Amino acid sequence: MVTQLTREAGAYVIGTGRAADREKALDFSAQEFVDLENDALKDVGGVDLVFDVIGGDAQRRSAALIKAGGTLVSVVGPIEARPMDGLAVDFVVEADRTERGEIVQRVRDGRLRTNIGDVASFDDAIGALNPTTRRSGKTVIRVRP
Numbered sequence: 775m776v777t778q779l780t781r782e783a784g785a786y787v788i789g790t791g792r793a794a795d796r797e798k799a800l801d802f803s804a805q806e807f808v809d810l811e812n813d814a815l816k817d818v819g820g821v822d823l824v825f826d827v828i829g830g831d832a833q834r835r836s837a838a839l840i841k842a843g844g845t846l847v848s849v850v851g852p853i854e855a856r857p858m859d860g861l862a863v864d865f866v867v868e869a870d871r872t873e874r875g876e877i878v879q880r881v882r883d884g885r886l887r888t889n890i891g892d893v894a895s896f897d898d899a900i901g902a903l904n905p906t907t908r909r910s911g912k913t914v915i916r917v918r919p
Contacts, residue, residue: 776825778803778886788818790832802887826850890914
């Protein structure tokens with residue numbers, strides 16, 4: 775969703791990940807894709823913002839790309855690598871009914887797409903959230919029948 779919202783705001787979006795994720799990233803509005811296992815991330819050049827969902831080495835390499843005054847936003851916990859001359863932010867979601875309603879409306883009217891892979895019942899949540907194989911998409915736990 776971040777890719778779609780960022781693109782809607784007018785940003786040029788470069789997606790990153792494994793080669794198998796290329797088409798999905800492009801389908802969800804990235805304008806370019808960098809395969810972190812086979813491409814040189816440094817070849818992207820300077821960027822204004824990195825939204826990190828991987829952490830570790832990918833975060834360190836991404837932080838080095840941020841232009842002066844740019845920002846690194848991480849959703850994977852404490853930031854391990856900070857931009858040389860920029861801001862680092864630990865992303866925390868705070869529940870806001872109005873903003874959630876806006877997101878839901880965008881999904882309903884087709885302006886925002888989701889990436890749901892599996893839907894599991896509450897009784898099956900532990901197994902669904904601890905898969906033995908790599909899964910595509912997000913897992914949703916259905917709390918009510």
